[in-house]
Amino acid sequence: xxxxxxxxxxxxxxxxxxxxxxxxxxxxxxxxxxxxxxxxxxxxxxxxxxxxxxxxxxxxxxxxxxxxxxxxxxxxxxxxxxxxxxxxxxxxxxxxxxxxxxxxxxxxxxxxxxxxxxxxxxxxxxxxxxxxxxxxxxxxxxxxxxxxxxxxxxxxxxxxxxxxxxxxxxxxxxxxxxxxxxxxxxxxxxxxxxxxxxxxxxxxxxxxxxxxxxxxxxxxxxxxxxxxxxxxxxxxxxxxxxxxxxxxxxxxxxxxxxxxxxxxxxxxxxxxxxxxxxxxxxxxxxxxxxxxxxxxxxxxxxxxxxxxxxxxxxxxxxxxxxxxxxxxxxxxxxxxxxxxxxxxxxxxxxxxxxxxxxxxxxxxxxxxxxxxxxxxxxxxxxxxxxxxxxxxxxxxxxxxxxxxxxxxxxxxxxxxxxxxxxxxxxxxxxxxxxxxxxxxxxxxxxxxxxxxxxxxxxxxxxxxxxxxxxxxxxxxxxxxxxxxxxxxxxxxxxxxxxxxxxxxxxxxxxxxxxxxxxxxxxxxxxxxxxxxxxxxxxxxxxxxxxxxxxxxxxxxxxxxxxxxxxxxxxxxxxxxxxxxxxxxxxxxxxxxxxxxxxxxxxxxxxxxxxxxxxxxxxxxxxxxxxxxxxxxxxxxxxxxxxxxxxxxxxxx
Numbered sequence: 001x002x003x004x005x006x007x008x009x010x011x012x013x014x015x016x017x018x019x020x021x022x023x024x025x026x027x028x029x030x031x032x033x034x035x036x037x038x039x040x041x042x043x044x045x046x047x048x049x050x051x052x053x054x055x056x057x058x059x060x061x062x063x064x065x066x067x068x069x070x071x072x073x074x075x076x077x078x079x080x081x082x083x084x085x086x087x088x089x090x091x092x093x094x095x096x097x098x099x100x101x102x103x104x105x106x107x108x109x110x111x112x113x114x115x116x117x118x119x120x121x122x123x124x125x126x127x128x129x130x131x132x133x134x135x136x137x138x139x140x141x142x143x144x145x146x147x148x149x150x151x152x153x154x155x156x157x158x159x160x161x162x163x164x165x166x167x168x169x170x171x172x173x174x175x176x177x178x179x180x181x182x183x184x185x186x187x188x189x190x191x192x193x194x195x196x197x198x199x200x201x202x203x204x205x206x207x208x209x210x211x212x213x214x215x216x217x218x219x220x221x222x223x224x225x226x227x228x229x230x231x232x233x234x235x236x237x238x239x240x241x242x243x244x245x246x247x248x249x250x251x252x253x254x255x256x257x258x259x260x261x262x263x264x265x266x267x268x269x270x271x272x273x274x275x276x277x278x279x280x281x282x283x284x285x286x287x288x289x290x291x292x293x294x295x296x297x298x299x300x301x302x303x304x305x306x307x308x309x310x311x312x313x314x315x316x317x318x319x320x321x322x323x324x325x326x327x328x329x330x331x332x333x334x335x336x337x338x339x340x341x342x343x344x345x346x347x348x349x350x351x352x353x354x355x356x357x358x359x360x361x362x363x364x365x366x367x368x369x370x371x372x373x374x375x376x377x378x379x380x381x382x383x384x385x386x387x388x389x390x391x392x393x394x395x396x397x398x399x400x401x402x403x404x405x406x407x408x409x410x411x412x413x414x415x416x417x418x419x420x421x422x423x424x425x426x427x428x429x430x431x432x433x434x435x436x437x438x439x440x441x442x443x444x445x446x447x448x449x450x451x452x453x454x455x456x457x458x459x460x461x462x463x464x465x466x467x468x469x470x471x472x473x474x475x476x477x478x479x480x481x482x483x484x485x486x487x488x489x490x491x492x493x494x495x496x497x498x499x500x501x502x503x504x505x506x507x508x509x510x511x512x513x514x515x516x517x518x519x520x521x522x523x524x525x526x527x528x529x530x531x532x533x534x535x536x537x538x539x540x541x542x543x544x545x546x547x548x549x550x551x552x553x554x555x556x557x558x559x560x561x562x563x564x565x566x567x568x569x570x571x572x573x574x575x576x577x578x579x580x581x582x583x584x585x586x587x588x589x590x591x592x593x594x595x596x597x598x599x600x601x602x603x604x605x606x607x608x609x610x611x612x613x614x615x616x617x618x619x620x621x622x623x624x625x626x627x628x629x630x631x632x633x634x635x636x637x638x639x640x641x642x643x644x645x646x647x648x649x650x651x652x
Contacts, residue, residue, distance in 0.1 A: 002064065003031030003166035003524070004076035005049040006132050007174060008141055010219050011160065012045045023173040025049035028166055031078070031524045039065035039074055046134055046141070048076045053527055055080065055372060058269050061102025068110040069098040072136055075113075078166050079129030079151045080531070081105035082264030087112055087124060118142050122213070122228050126264060126536060130208070132164060139218035147229040148378075148535045149197070149210030149512025152520060156205035162216065167521075169348035171205065172652050179652065180204060181645075186350075186611060187472035187479035190637050193352040194514045196484045201349050201644075210512045229537065235504050236493035238544030250550055251563040253542065258288055258564065261536035262374075266292065270371035273298030275362055275530075276326070278314030280385070280558055280565060280574060281376030285533055287322055287568035289374065296325040300366040300373065302358055303330045306584045317573050329365050336361065336583060337592055343640070344647035346525040352640035353518050354585045354633070360522040367526040377515050378534035381506045382543040383558040384551040388465040389499050391449070393552070396461055396498070399453060407453040414450035419443025419630060444630055458498045462486070462505065468634050475613050475638070485509045499548050507540075586632035590625055597621065597635070600642040609645070612638060 005024040007013070021038055029036075032051025039048045050064040065076045081087065084105035091111050098114075101107060105127075112121035118133065128150035133142040143164060145153050155164035158176040165171050172179070185199040197207040208214055211229035243250060266272060266289060274286050276299040289297045299319050303312025312328050319326035339357050344350075346360065366373045380386050399407060417425075422443030430442060451470070452461050463486055469475050483489040485508045495501050516532070523530035533539075546560065553559040565574065589597055599605075601621050606614035617638055623629040 002053055002078045003028040003051045004064070004078055004132060005165040005170045006076060007047050007161050007163045008216070009045040009161045012043050013047055015042065017042060017047050020173070020175060021047040021049040024165060024170040025051050027170045027173050030527055031166060033527050035063060037064050041136070044139055048074065048132060048134065050076045053371070053529060055268050055270055055529055057102045057104035059102055062104040062106065064106060066106050066110060068114050069101070070114050073110055073113055074134045074136065075106065075110055075131055077106045077109065077129060077131040079127055079146065081109055081125050081127040081129065082267070083126040084108040091115060118213070119228060126538070128531070130166065141216045142213060143208060144213040144228070145208045145210055147211045147537045148516070148540065150516050150520065150532055150535065152517070153208040154200060154205055155208065155214070156202070157221070158204070167348050168200065168205065177652070178204070181611070183476055183479045183611070184482050186641065187476040187481050188484065189350060189352065189641065190469040190472040190475050191467045191481065192514070193468055193633065193637055194517060195349060196509045196513045199482060231504070231508060232493040234541050235495060235500070235544045238541065239496050239500060241545065242547050243542070243545040247550060247553060250546065250560050254560050255288070255564045255567070257536070257539045257542055258284070258533065259292065261533040261539060262288055262292060265374060265531045265533045268372045271298070271369060272372040272374070273300060273366055273370040274374040275366065275376070276301050276315045276319060276324070277311045277376070278318050279311065279376070280562055281379030281534065283318045283376070283569055283574060284379070284561055284565040285374055285376045286318070286324060287565060290322045290324055291568060296323055298370055299324040299326045300362055301326070301328045302362045302365060303328060304583065305330060306587070309584055314573070314576070318569055321569055321573060327365065327369065331361055333588070333592060337588065340593070340596070344644040347521050347644070350641045350644040351517060352637045353514050354583060354636050356518050356522055357583050359518050360525060363523040363528050363530070364526045367528045370528070372529045372531060373523065374531045374533055375519060376534060377519060377532050378511065379558060379561055381503060381511045382534060382540060383561045384499060384503060384548065385558045386506070389502055390557065391465070392458065392461055392498050392502060393548070395449070396452070396458065404454065404456070411450040411453040414446050418628065419447055420627060422446050441630065458501070462502050466510065468637055475616055476611060477613055497548055585636055586630050589632060589635060594625070597639055600639055600646070611641070
């Protein structure tokens with residue numbers, strides 16, 4: 001796990017370019033504290049910089065940027081190729097005779113590129129990665145990102161110079177840097193709490209989308225971007241030809257694929273462990289890891305003393321049953337709040353998923369003992385775990401049969417009662433309900449349901465369910481939301497049901513642009529490599545062959561994954577309401593964070609900055625403070641941008 005930076009100017013770069021690229025690389029030292037490397041070709045106009053976190057081959061033979069043994073290629077690489085040992089054997093069997101300098105996966109990747117070409121090498125790689133690759137003879141730059149988007153890659157033009165980096169903060173250090181805030185992208189952030197690819201907070205900077213490769217040839221400003229792993233085709237093909245085995249065979253196949261993934265992802269030359277929340281996804285990963293290990297797996301979880309936010313007790317029970325070497329830390333409100341000033345630097349682009357705070361804290365805890373930690377991310381998107389899938393499947397199908405006038409009237413009736421009143425009224429019924437229906441904040445969920453009732457189509461339902469500010473153009477005046485995966489950025493696959501369409505959209509946007517951004521920046525902020533075994537592309541491709549009847553068999557979400565887990569952990573330790581990895585932001589904004597929020601949301605400041613509708617923001621803030629409404633997520637979106645923008649002005 002590492003980070004890289006670079007720039008290219010076809011007219012050539014000046015003699016002090018080494019200082020430029022060094023400053024850029026130093027801005028992401030946290031991604032690679034073990035080593036720094038620079039490679040330059042001044043007349044040909046290319047500069048590459050690299051920061052190394054040594055994971056595989058700790059020797060100097062893993063130093064980057066790395067030249068191929070044939071001398072034609074130079075690469076700056078971030079990530080891990082989990083099947084590099086098998087690839088090495090395959091290369092040798094196919095005639096690779098240039099020898100090996102070390103045993104790093106980067107060297108194997110370069111050899112595969114030299115022998116097979118870039119496209120074919122990418123298809124053979126199992127892993128997470130982003131890289132910048134230079135072909136010295138043709139003066140061609142290739143940049144690629146892994147299939148699911150675990151590793152980041154930003155790029156953009158500064159005049160005649162193309163700059164690129166693993167994190168936005170590195171771009172600020174280029175002497176030609178000029179950032180123009182993209183108000184349209186800010187509107188997307190207000191809707192989603194993240195900025196979806198290919199957009200960024202700056203007009204002149206883009207994110208390379210997952211599964212894509214960019215090619216820039218000598219003398220050109222027009223890059224070619226192509227998809228080398230087509231998720232739409234995989235989803236459509238999988239659902240058109242579903243797995244024909246029995247439910248038991250589905251579970252057997254899934255366990256085989258999980259073990260195959262873990263056999264690669266548990267390999268490292270440094271200490272390795274896993275995050276454990278006690279939920280289905282992380283517990284499955286840890287259970288299989290422990291079954292494959294001769295020593296207790298190191299597991300990590302954090303807890304909060306606030307009721308409704310503490311999963312640590314469940315994680316500890318699972319760890320005890322499996323016999324892992326478990327470490328837990330109960331975090332005080334002050335410790336959590338102390339993270340907030342660090343967020344603008346950790347997330348060098350504005351980002352407002354508040355679970356970034358516990359993710360950073362558990363990463364910091366793990367880094368005390370390990371350099372690599374595996375997580376359970378991806379299970380919800382692949383195996384239909386989110387509550388919004390159940391809502392659409394169980395409710396929209398029935399509600400849509402009612403006339404829209406009746407649904408609108410029902411929505412008005414629900415909205416007429418404040419969420420806090422609903423919370424009180426439903427407290428006793430929810431205690432008596434089955435565990436899977438004991439939702440937190442039922443009043444807010446009812447109001448969100450009410451906003452769905454009057455909608456016209458399934459696509460409108462999904463967009464409503466994933467939106468924070470329902471009309472971002474009102475909160476960001478003058479903004480026009482550009483097309484995203486939800487609104488026609490590209491044609492989606494033909495899928496048989498609404499649940500799978502939502503899963504596809506989450507796979508293409510919410511997963512890479514929110515979940516994986518959150519994990520990457522939080523873990524790399526403490527120089528910890530995070531690996532996501534559920535996102536092995538072979539598991540993803542298998543998951544897309546499963547019909548909804550299997551994914552939600554017996555009325556349970558993530559049925560196949562649960563069945564694998566129940567081979568190792570009793571159901572009683574797992575079956576409980578889905579909690580999520582959250583923190584009590586709503587309470588903190590009325591308490592410990594109130595002064596911080598007041599400063600950032602000062603009406604004079606809001607009007608002077610000119611990004612937000614100050615009147616709407618202040619109204620939401622006042623309603624939240626009074627307890628009339630719970631606007632925690634909407635306000636956190638605005639606060640995250642305000643904090644980031646304040647930090648940005650200080651560092652640029």
